[in-house]
Amino acid sequence: MLSVLIGKVARGVSRIRGGGGSAFPGLVVEKLDKNFLARTLKRLPRGVIVVSGTNGKTTTTKMVVELLEGQGLKVFTNRSGSNFTRGVVASILGEVNLTGRLDADIAVLELDEAHAVHFVKAVRPNYSLLLNVMRDQLDRFGEIDTTAALLRTIAQHTADGVTLNREDARVRAIADSLEGQEVSFFGLSEQLRSHFPSDDDLHRGAANQATDLPEAGVVLEELTEGGGTYRIGGEQVSTQLTVNGAYNTFNSAAALAVVRQALGESVDQVALIDALSRVSPAFGRGESLEVNGQPLDLVLVKNPSGFRLGLSSFSAEGVSTMIAINDNYADGRDMSWLWDVSFESLRAQGVKRVTGVRAYDMALRLKYDAVPFDAVEPDLKKALDEFIAAEPERPKRVFCTYTAMLALRKHLSEYTEVEAFA
DSSP states (O other), rough: HHHHHHHHHHHHHHHHTTTTTHHHHHHHHHHHOOOHHHHHHHHOTTEEEEEESSHHHHHHHHHHHHHHHTTTEEEEEEOOOOSSHHHHHHHTTTTTTSSSSOOEEEEEEEEHHHHHHHHHHHHHSEEEOOOOOOOOOOOOSSSHHHHHHHHHHHTTTTEEEEEETTTTTHHHHGGGGOOOSEEEEEOOGGGGGGGGOOOOOOOTTTTOOOOOOOSSSSEEEEEEETTTEETTTEEEEEESSEEEEEEEHHHHHHHHHHHHHHHHHHHHHHHHHHHHHOOOOOTTTEEEEETTTEEEEEEESSSHHHHHHHHHOOTTTTEEEEEEEOOSSSSSOOOOGGGGGOOOOGGGOOEEEEEEETTHHHHHHHHHHOOOOOEEEHHHHHHHHHHHHHOTTOOOEEEEEEHHHHHHHHHHTTTOOOOOOO
8 A cells, every 4th residue: 555655664764763652644645545544454353442631641552451451352552652643643553563553452542631632533433431530732623621621522432332431521411422332431439529629629629529320330539659449330449550640540540441341251350460569650751760769750740630749749858859840832832720729738848950941930939939959951851960969879850841751851862771662
């Protein structure tokens, strides 16, 4: 197939020029063959699962993939985290043969909320997992109800089943607009709701008190040291997790729910929990590297909820902290959301370096919360070098926006082994 051959050549050239997971080859194929994506994915015997929402897409997608692999399935996914349609096409080009066939049973795709709408109109997914709606990148999506409408469109174009977050009122309400699809929910026990506030909770200052919540197939009952306890159907199950952070424990409940819906009665629950315990972090999402014999954790932050959960999930005691804030297109240009985050938990230990395009905005925000910081250095590479050299004997943690995380990972490869995502 000519479009596949040209796309593979474009992908090879992009990689040689340092493009890595560039979506450029996907753009080339989209121009040459508008039906490539639909034709390729419709051949998969178990179809397509789409994962979308404001927070947690990349980590949850990785969890779903590894849970399905633990059930013996071959899974295709957009591993680079490029969640636009052309990014999916670029990922396919890395695995498809010259006849346009993927060696996979099922596809699990992370999709940006807006681009997912275009995708589902071209390729109707069998299942969709919709995580949450937060005020994120207002310059792209507009107000929060617009984002909710995008997710509703994804659900309405899903063929078989939709898995929804019952704790998010806007996501929960999507169920009322569906006809024919099987609907399942994942959720939280009552005592955990204050730990995972929805967007409305953040703005009214109280946790969800709804009493008419639907029954959820998977409920995160309790956060345990290094893991969680879940109610799955009528059974209570506890497991340790390799991924860090309370927010990732809730993401795992979402992953369990959609896999159980997609596989139905054929699911092997023992294998499911075993696979969950072994899922490693997605790149930059609670990823832990080793530098000079000490751990260096990368924590992605991109909106108030994500930053708050990141700060609350990890103790600052005994850890050197750096914050890296960019405002490139993929980060969102409006950084005013930093003022919706409390940084008081960093006050005792302080922050060693503040860096990125919006380093001075971040430094001003820390000033207002009386959080001391050693230096402001907008240059990410220079700041990272200084950060690593400052206290080589201490564990380190970097809170970073998306494009800052990509740049820091690239530079960190000069210090330690960093997994590549092509």
